[in-house]
Amino acid sequence: MSGGTPKAPNTVxxxxxxxxxxxxxxxxxxxxxxxxxxxNAPLFKPLRxxxxxxxxxxxxxxxxxxxxxxxxxxxxxxxxxxxxxxxLVMEQHPLAIYxxxxxxxxxxxxxxxxxxxxSAELMNPGGRPFSVMAEGIFRKLGQQPTWAPKIPxxxxxxxxxxxxxxxxxxxxxxxxxxxxxxxxxxxxxxxxVKTLLELAERAxxxxxxxxxxxxxxxxxxxxxxxxxxxxxxxxxxxxxxxxNANPLAVLYGALSGAVHQEPEDVALETASRLLKxxxxxxxxxxxxxxxAETYAADLQVLKQGSAxxx
Numbered sequence: 001m002s003g004g005t006p007k008a009p010n011t012v013x014x015x016x017x018x019x020x021x022x023x024x025x026x027x028x029x030x031x032x033x034x035x036x037x038x039x040n041a042p043l044f045k046p047l048r049x050x051x052x053x054x055x056x057x058x059x060x061x062x063x064x065x066x067x068x069x070x071x072x073x074x075x076x077x078x079x080x081x082x083x084x085x086x087x088l089v090m091e092q093h094p095l096a097i098y099x100x101x102x103x104x105x106x107x108x109x110x111x112x113x114x115x116x117x118x119s120a121e122l123m124n125p126g127g128r129p130f131s132v133m134a135e136g137i138f139r140k141l142g143q144q145p146t147w148a149p150k151i152p153x154x155x156x157x158x159x160x161x162x163x164x165x166x167x168x169x170x171x172x173x174x175x176x177x178x179x180x181x182x183x184x185x186x187x188x189x190x191x192x193v194k195t196l197l198e199l200a201e202r203a204x205x206x207x208x209x210x211x212x213x214x215x216x217x218x219x220x221x222x223x224x225x226x227x228x229x230x231x232x233x234x235x236x237x238x239x240x241x242x243x244n245a246n247p248l249a250v251l252y253g254a255l256s257g258a259v260h261q262e263p264e265d266v267a268l269e270t271a272s273r274l275l276k277x278x279x280x281x282x283x284x285x286x287x288x289x290x291x292a293e294t295y296a297a298d299l300q301v302l303k304q305g306s307a308x309x310x
Contacts, residue, residue, distance in 0.1 A: 024050040027057045027065060035067040037138065038096070038110060042147055043176030045268045047138040048117075059133040062112040063092035075145065076103040111142035140176075148174055149275060155283035162191045166278065173275065178267030182254065185274040189251045192282075193225040196232070196248065199281060203237035212237045226255045240285070247277045 025033065030049050037047045049065075051057040059065055071084045079085050079102050087098035087108055100106040118134040140147070149170060156163040169184030189196075197216055204212035212235045219231035229252045236246050254274055262270065 024052045026052050027059060030057075030059070030065040031067045034062070034065045034138075035070055037140075038067070038070050039072060040149075041140060042149075042173050042268065042272070043140045043143065044264065045139065045176065045178075045272070046265050048135070049138070050118075050135045051133060057132070059136070060131070061093070061114040061133075062096065062138050064133075066092045066096050070098055070108075072098075072100075072108055073150075074100045074103060074106045076100065076106045078103040079106070109142075109144045110140060113139045113141050146174060152279065152283045154287060155279055158282045158286055159188070159192070159278075162188045165191065169271065170275070173268075173271050176264075176268065178264050178269070178271050179262065181271035182262070182267045182274065185271060185278070186254055188278070189229070189255050189274075190225045193228050196251070196281070197228065199286065200232055200237060200240060200248065203239040203285075207237045207239050209235075209237045211235050226252070229255060240281075242280070247281055250274065250277045 030051065033047065033049060041047065051059055057064075066089060068089050070087050070089075072087055074080070074082065074085045074087075079100060082102065085100050085102040087100050089096065090099050090107070091097040096110040096112060098108045098110075100108075114133075115137045116131065116133045116135070117137055119131040120134055121129050121131050123129055151170060156166070159166050165184050165188050169181045169188065172178075172180035172184060197219060201213065201216050203209075204216065215235040216232060219228045222228045222231065229248065233246065233248045233252050236248055240247060250273060254270060257270075
Protein backbone atom coordinates (compact mmCIF):
# COMPACT_ATOMS: atom_id res chain seq x y z
CA MET A 1 0.00 0.00 0.00
CA SER A 2 1.40 3.37 -0.94
CA GLY A 3 1.09 6.45 1.20
CA GLY A 4 -1.16 9.36 0.39
CA THR A 5 -2.80 12.42 1.77
CA PRO A 6 -6.29 11.83 3.09
CA LYS A 7 -9.03 14.07 1.80
CA ALA A 8 -11.83 15.49 3.91
CA PRO A 9 -14.12 12.74 5.19
CA ASN A 10 -16.89 11.76 2.82
CA THR A 11 -20.45 11.64 4.13
CA VAL A 12 -23.38 9.41 3.36
CA UNK A 13 -26.77 11.18 3.46
CA UNK A 14 -29.12 9.73 6.03
CA UNK A 15 -26.42 7.55 7.57
CA UNK A 16 -23.61 9.87 8.47
CA UNK A 17 -25.69 11.46 11.22
CA UNK A 18 -26.33 8.06 12.84
CA UNK A 19 -24.72 7.80 16.28
CA UNK A 20 -21.26 6.26 16.36
CA UNK A 21 -19.21 5.05 19.28
CA UNK A 22 -16.81 7.54 20.82
CA UNK A 23 -14.14 4.86 21.15
CA UNK A 24 -11.86 4.46 18.16
CA UNK A 25 -10.45 1.01 17.53
CA UNK A 26 -7.40 -0.59 16.04
CA UNK A 27 -7.99 -3.21 13.39
CA UNK A 28 -7.35 -5.96 15.94
CA UNK A 29 -9.81 -4.43 18.40
CA UNK A 30 -12.38 -4.12 15.63
CA UNK A 31 -12.01 -7.85 14.93
CA UNK A 32 -13.01 -8.57 18.52
CA UNK A 33 -16.16 -6.48 18.07
CA UNK A 34 -16.82 -8.22 14.76
CA UNK A 35 -16.58 -11.62 16.45
CA UNK A 36 -19.24 -10.69 19.00
CA UNK A 37 -21.34 -9.23 16.18
CA UNK A 38 -21.23 -12.44 14.14
CA UNK A 39 -21.95 -14.65 17.13
CA ASN A 40 -24.73 -12.65 18.78
CA ALA A 41 -26.28 -9.93 16.63
CA PRO A 42 -29.70 -10.41 14.98
CA LEU A 43 -30.31 -9.39 11.38
CA PHE A 44 -30.13 -5.67 10.59
CA LYS A 45 -28.81 -4.64 14.00
CA PRO A 46 -26.09 -2.09 13.21
CA LEU A 47 -22.51 -2.40 14.36
CA ARG A 48 -20.93 1.06 14.36
CA UNK A 49 -17.15 1.24 14.46
CA UNK A 50 -14.58 4.02 14.29
CA UNK A 51 -11.01 3.17 13.35
CA UNK A 52 -7.78 4.55 14.75
CA UNK A 53 -5.51 5.94 12.06
CA UNK A 54 -7.65 4.81 9.14
CA UNK A 55 -4.71 4.93 6.75
CA UNK A 56 -2.85 2.28 8.73
CA UNK A 57 -5.92 0.25 9.70
CA UNK A 58 -6.72 -0.05 5.99
CA UNK A 59 -10.31 -1.22 6.46
CA UNK A 60 -12.21 -1.32 3.18
CA UNK A 61 -15.15 -3.50 4.25
CA UNK A 62 -16.22 -6.14 6.75
CA UNK A 63 -13.83 -8.63 5.17
CA UNK A 64 -10.99 -6.48 6.51
CA UNK A 65 -12.05 -7.09 10.13
CA UNK A 66 -13.64 -10.54 9.84
CA UNK A 67 -12.28 -12.61 12.76
CA UNK A 68 -10.31 -15.76 12.00
CA UNK A 69 -12.43 -17.83 14.40
CA UNK A 70 -15.87 -17.57 15.99
CA UNK A 71 -17.86 -19.78 18.37
CA UNK A 72 -21.33 -20.99 17.41
CA UNK A 73 -23.71 -23.82 18.19
CA UNK A 74 -23.47 -26.63 15.64
CA UNK A 75 -26.46 -28.88 14.91
CA UNK A 76 -24.34 -31.64 13.36
CA UNK A 77 -24.82 -35.01 15.07
CA UNK A 78 -21.17 -34.93 16.15
CA UNK A 79 -21.62 -31.56 17.84
CA UNK A 80 -25.25 -31.38 18.92
CA UNK A 81 -24.46 -32.06 22.59
CA UNK A 82 -21.87 -29.28 22.74
CA UNK A 83 -22.87 -25.77 23.79
CA UNK A 84 -20.68 -24.31 21.03
CA UNK A 85 -17.80 -25.21 18.76
CA UNK A 86 -14.97 -23.29 17.11
CA UNK A 87 -15.55 -22.22 13.50
CA LEU A 88 -12.66 -21.22 11.21
CA VAL A 89 -13.03 -18.65 8.44
CA MET A 90 -12.91 -20.10 4.92
CA GLU A 91 -13.90 -17.07 2.87
CA GLN A 92 -14.17 -13.41 3.76
CA HIS A 93 -15.48 -11.78 0.58
CA PRO A 94 -18.09 -11.32 -0.76
CA LEU A 95 -19.63 -13.57 1.92
CA ALA A 96 -18.08 -14.46 5.26
CA ILE A 97 -18.07 -18.26 5.42
CA TYR A 98 -16.96 -20.30 8.45
CA UNK A 99 -16.50 -24.04 8.94
CA UNK A 100 -17.02 -25.99 12.17
CA UNK A 101 -13.68 -27.40 13.28
CA UNK A 102 -15.25 -30.14 15.37
CA UNK A 103 -17.29 -31.97 12.72
CA UNK A 104 -15.47 -30.48 9.70
CA UNK A 105 -18.81 -30.46 7.88
CA UNK A 106 -21.09 -27.63 8.98
CA UNK A 107 -20.74 -24.19 7.45
CA UNK A 108 -22.05 -20.81 8.57
CA UNK A 109 -22.50 -18.07 5.97
CA UNK A 110 -22.95 -14.37 6.68
CA UNK A 111 -24.00 -11.67 4.22
CA UNK A 112 -22.73 -8.41 5.68
CA UNK A 113 -23.50 -4.91 4.47
CA UNK A 114 -20.62 -2.46 4.93
CA UNK A 115 -21.24 1.29 4.69
CA UNK A 116 -18.47 3.84 5.19
CA UNK A 117 -19.87 6.85 7.03
CA UNK A 118 -16.49 8.57 6.98
CA SER A 119 -13.64 7.65 4.70
CA ALA A 120 -10.17 8.71 3.64
CA GLU A 121 -9.03 8.55 0.03
CA LEU A 122 -5.60 7.37 -1.10
CA MET A 123 -3.82 6.82 -4.39
CA ASN A 124 -2.44 3.46 -5.46
CA PRO A 125 0.92 3.22 -7.27
CA GLY A 126 -0.89 3.54 -10.59
CA GLY A 127 -2.41 6.85 -9.57
CA ARG A 128 -5.95 5.52 -9.11
CA PRO A 129 -7.85 6.64 -5.99
CA PHE A 130 -9.28 4.21 -3.46
CA SER A 131 -10.98 4.68 -0.10
CA VAL A 132 -10.44 3.26 3.37
CA MET A 133 -12.91 3.48 6.25
CA ALA A 134 -12.55 5.97 9.07
CA GLU A 135 -16.00 5.09 10.42
CA GLY A 136 -18.45 2.48 9.25
CA ILE A 137 -21.75 0.75 9.88
CA PHE A 138 -22.08 -3.01 9.40
CA ARG A 139 -25.31 -5.03 9.31
CA LYS A 140 -26.18 -8.67 8.79
CA LEU A 141 -28.46 -8.87 5.77
CA GLY A 142 -28.56 -12.65 5.90
CA GLN A 143 -27.24 -15.60 7.87
CA GLN A 144 -27.35 -19.35 7.35
CA PRO A 145 -28.01 -21.22 9.62
CA THR A 146 -30.47 -18.68 10.97
CA TRP A 147 -29.31 -16.78 14.03
CA ALA A 148 -31.24 -17.56 17.18
CA PRO A 149 -30.68 -16.31 20.73
CA LYS A 150 -30.02 -18.89 23.41
CA ILE A 151 -33.27 -19.40 25.31
CA PRO A 152 -32.93 -21.43 28.53
CA UNK A 153 -35.64 -24.07 28.88
CA UNK A 154 -36.21 -23.00 32.48
CA UNK A 155 -37.07 -19.52 31.25
CA UNK A 156 -39.86 -20.84 29.03
CA UNK A 157 -41.10 -23.03 31.88
CA UNK A 158 -41.13 -20.11 34.31
CA UNK A 159 -43.00 -17.90 31.85
CA UNK A 160 -45.83 -20.43 31.67
CA UNK A 161 -48.66 -19.35 29.32
CA UNK A 162 -46.72 -16.20 28.36
CA UNK A 163 -44.05 -18.37 26.73
CA UNK A 164 -46.05 -18.35 23.48
CA UNK A 165 -45.90 -14.56 23.25
CA UNK A 166 -42.25 -14.68 24.24
CA UNK A 167 -41.43 -17.14 21.45
CA UNK A 168 -43.15 -14.88 18.93
CA UNK A 169 -41.04 -11.97 20.13
CA UNK A 170 -37.89 -14.05 19.78
CA UNK A 171 -38.95 -15.07 16.26
CA UNK A 172 -39.29 -11.38 15.33
CA UNK A 173 -35.87 -10.68 16.84
CA UNK A 174 -34.38 -13.49 14.73
CA UNK A 175 -35.65 -11.75 11.60
CA UNK A 176 -34.38 -8.35 12.69
CA UNK A 177 -37.91 -7.03 13.33
CA UNK A 178 -37.25 -4.92 16.40
CA UNK A 179 -40.66 -3.23 16.56
CA UNK A 180 -42.47 -6.56 16.32
CA UNK A 181 -40.22 -8.15 18.94
CA UNK A 182 -40.66 -5.21 21.32
CA UNK A 183 -44.44 -5.34 20.88
CA UNK A 184 -44.60 -9.03 21.79
CA UNK A 185 -42.21 -8.59 24.72
CA UNK A 186 -44.36 -5.71 25.93
CA UNK A 187 -47.36 -8.03 26.03
CA UNK A 188 -45.30 -10.51 28.05
CA UNK A 189 -44.58 -7.77 30.58
CA UNK A 190 -48.28 -6.93 30.83
CA UNK A 191 -49.15 -10.58 31.41
CA UNK A 192 -46.39 -11.13 33.95
CA VAL A 193 -46.69 -8.06 36.19
CA LYS A 194 -48.23 -10.21 38.93
CA THR A 195 -45.29 -12.62 38.73
CA LEU A 196 -42.83 -9.73 38.71
CA LEU A 197 -44.34 -8.37 41.91
CA GLU A 198 -44.10 -11.84 43.45
CA LEU A 199 -40.41 -12.01 42.48
CA ALA A 200 -39.85 -8.57 43.98
CA GLU A 201 -41.64 -9.64 47.16
CA ARG A 202 -39.52 -12.78 47.50
CA ALA A 203 -36.37 -10.74 46.95
CA UNK A 204 -37.48 -8.20 49.57
CA UNK A 205 -38.11 -10.97 52.10
CA UNK A 206 -34.68 -12.48 51.45
CA UNK A 207 -33.11 -9.02 51.78
CA UNK A 208 -35.23 -8.15 54.83
CA UNK A 209 -36.26 -4.97 53.00
CA UNK A 210 -39.42 -3.72 54.70
CA UNK A 211 -39.60 -0.54 52.61
CA UNK A 212 -39.70 -2.60 49.42
CA UNK A 213 -42.37 -4.89 50.90
CA UNK A 214 -44.53 -1.90 51.78
CA UNK A 215 -44.06 -0.52 48.28
CA UNK A 216 -45.10 -3.82 46.69
CA UNK A 217 -48.25 -3.82 48.81
CA UNK A 218 -49.12 -0.36 47.48
CA UNK A 219 -48.37 -1.47 43.91
CA UNK A 220 -50.80 -4.37 44.19
CA UNK A 221 -53.62 -1.99 45.00
CA UNK A 222 -53.56 -0.63 41.44
CA UNK A 223 -55.64 -2.35 38.77
CA UNK A 224 -53.49 -1.12 35.86
CA UNK A 225 -50.44 -3.22 34.99
CA UNK A 226 -48.23 -0.29 34.01
CA UNK A 227 -49.15 1.60 37.20
CA UNK A 228 -48.31 -1.40 39.38
CA UNK A 229 -44.93 -1.73 37.73
CA UNK A 230 -44.32 2.02 37.94
CA UNK A 231 -44.83 1.90 41.71
CA UNK A 232 -42.72 -1.25 42.12
CA UNK A 233 -39.81 0.39 40.31
CA UNK A 234 -39.52 3.05 43.01
CA UNK A 235 -38.15 0.72 45.71
CA UNK A 236 -36.41 -2.36 44.36
CA UNK A 237 -34.75 -4.90 46.69
CA UNK A 238 -30.97 -5.22 46.50
CA UNK A 239 -31.20 -8.78 45.12
CA UNK A 240 -33.06 -7.39 42.11
CA UNK A 241 -30.39 -4.77 41.36
CA UNK A 242 -27.23 -6.45 40.00
CA UNK A 243 -24.52 -3.83 39.74
CA ASN A 244 -27.15 -1.32 40.92
CA ALA A 245 -29.03 -1.79 37.63
CA ASN A 246 -32.82 -1.87 37.86
CA PRO A 247 -34.37 -4.55 35.61
CA LEU A 248 -37.89 -3.56 36.63
CA ALA A 249 -37.17 -0.06 35.33
CA VAL A 250 -36.11 -1.58 31.99
CA LEU A 251 -39.44 -3.40 31.76
CA TYR A 252 -41.45 -0.37 32.84
CA GLY A 253 -39.67 1.77 30.24
CA ALA A 254 -40.79 -0.65 27.54
CA LEU A 255 -44.32 -0.81 28.91
CA SER A 256 -44.76 2.96 29.12
CA GLY A 257 -42.97 3.92 25.89
CA ALA A 258 -44.42 4.31 22.41
CA VAL A 259 -42.82 1.25 20.84
CA HIS A 260 -44.26 1.79 17.35
CA GLN A 261 -42.68 5.24 17.15
CA GLU A 262 -39.13 3.97 17.60
CA PRO A 263 -36.82 3.62 14.59
CA GLU A 264 -36.24 -0.03 13.75
CA ASP A 265 -32.61 -0.07 14.91
CA VAL A 266 -33.60 1.51 18.24
CA ALA A 267 -36.40 -1.04 18.61
CA LEU A 268 -33.85 -3.82 18.03
CA GLU A 269 -31.74 -2.47 20.88
CA THR A 270 -34.85 -2.28 23.08
CA ALA A 271 -35.87 -5.84 22.23
CA SER A 272 -32.36 -7.17 22.89
CA ARG A 273 -32.30 -5.40 26.26
CA LEU A 274 -35.70 -6.84 27.16
CA LEU A 275 -34.57 -10.35 26.21
CA LYS A 276 -31.59 -10.11 28.57
CA UNK A 277 -33.84 -8.77 31.32
CA UNK A 278 -36.30 -11.65 30.92
CA UNK A 279 -33.44 -14.15 31.17
CA UNK A 280 -32.18 -12.50 34.35
CA UNK A 281 -35.55 -12.23 36.08
CA UNK A 282 -37.37 -15.37 34.99
CA UNK A 283 -34.46 -17.77 34.76
CA UNK A 284 -31.34 -16.76 36.65
CA UNK A 285 -32.90 -14.79 39.51
CA UNK A 286 -35.84 -17.12 40.09
CA UNK A 287 -33.55 -20.14 40.25
CA UNK A 288 -31.23 -18.36 42.68
CA UNK A 289 -34.12 -17.36 44.91
CA UNK A 290 -35.54 -20.88 44.83
CA UNK A 291 -32.15 -22.18 45.93
CA ALA A 292 -31.81 -19.50 48.63
CA GLU A 293 -35.27 -20.24 50.04
CA THR A 294 -34.59 -23.99 50.03
CA TYR A 295 -31.27 -23.41 51.78
CA ALA A 296 -32.90 -21.18 54.42
CA ALA A 297 -35.64 -23.75 55.00
CA ASP A 298 -33.09 -26.57 55.35
CA LEU A 299 -31.11 -24.56 57.88
CA GLN A 300 -34.28 -23.90 59.84
CA VAL A 301 -35.06 -27.63 59.94
CA LEU A 302 -31.53 -28.41 61.13
CA LYS A 303 -31.74 -25.68 63.74
CA GLN A 304 -35.09 -26.97 64.98
CA GLY A 305 -33.76 -30.53 65.11
CA SER A 306 -30.77 -29.40 67.13
CA ALA A 307 -33.04 -27.54 69.55
CA UNK A 308 -35.26 -30.60 70.02
CA UNK A 309 -32.29 -32.78 70.95
CA UNK A 310 -31.29 -30.48 73.78
